[in-house]
Amino acid sequence: HDQYMELINGYVERKQPADAELVLDEMEDDGALPRAVCLNAVLNGWCEAGRMDEALGVLERMKTLGCQPIASTYNTLIKGLGKAGRLADTTVLLKAMLASDNAKVRPNLRTFNTLINGWCEVGKVDEARRVLGMMRGSGIDPDVVSYNTLIKAYGKAGQLERAESIVTEMENAYLRPNERTYGVLVKSYCEHGKMMEAMDLIDWMRTKGVAPNVTIYNTIIQGFVQKRQMISAKRVLEKMEGGGVQPDVASFSTLMNGWAVAGDAEEARKVLEGMKEAGIAPDVEAYSVLAKAYSRSARCEDAEVLLAEMTEQTLEPNVVTYTTILSCYCSRGQMEAAMRLFRGMDEVGVPPNGYTYRTLVWGFSEAKEPWKTEEILSHMEASGQLPD
């Protein structure tokens, strides 16, 4: 039983839901009735892979095995269907849940919130609001998450005044906006370049008794970075330090990324050093950003040196790190160097992905040697890689 579970979890983690499902077959053959945990795990695996028909198949399997799907099972499916753009198919599930007289099956807060999020993701906020009404009708009051999700949707759509009005709406429902509520709002303003408003929210949330956290500040840093306002971005970093909020690795990475995009490797490097001085250890992402900074200034060798620097700190460069450096060589037309790195990836056990392949193909075509993509294509086939 436990061994089966471990097997299943292993396959699911490795994103091989088909193999996980095979374990279920084995269990049945061995006369061990798959428990709900196992079935849920497999179902989850299919959902994460976006294979919703298979996931729904597991639901049927549960029923035939006499295993009662509970609300969380349905929730997983609803989320998956939403991500697959099949929200319409959730109505059947919701009906089944509502029809149940088992409290464990009936839709819960998460069910509705997942639905709300699904509709919001496809920009159908009106549908999302309908779900709000529906949940009240079934005796479940919307919570902070429900409202945060709505705020996010309006924010994304650029309807910032509507977003703000949802905040008052939730307050009227005796719900206190939390860190995330303000986080979503700040993000929305940043996305639309309204940095003044975003900054003002920091003070506003304080007056509301919610202390701005590191994520809020990081979001604002990112906002300035996207507007290419590096001085302001840096000021936010200093402001947070002054405000008693410790910048984290993401704060510095975000700032560094701004310099990377600007092609200023020296400034990027300074940020990395500053981060170390602040006692924060750069992680793989941080180094990848620095690699990008060197790449954008065509300093491929400096970028490549980072691989060793990372290893010294027992950090393992990943596919993004490699692809970044590789693209540098590609853009310089040095395809031998790019291929050297590409082959090196296999040796260190970092399998290339679609981005890597595309970068190389692009590089060869730029270098006017399209026939050399042969090795890459065969490598792709051998590893069973298909463009994601």
Next chain:
RNA sequence: AACUCAUGAAGCCUUG
């Protein structure tokens, strides 16, 4: 144990 909301990395082929 798995299910809902905010922050950082790869020249990206639904945005000019």
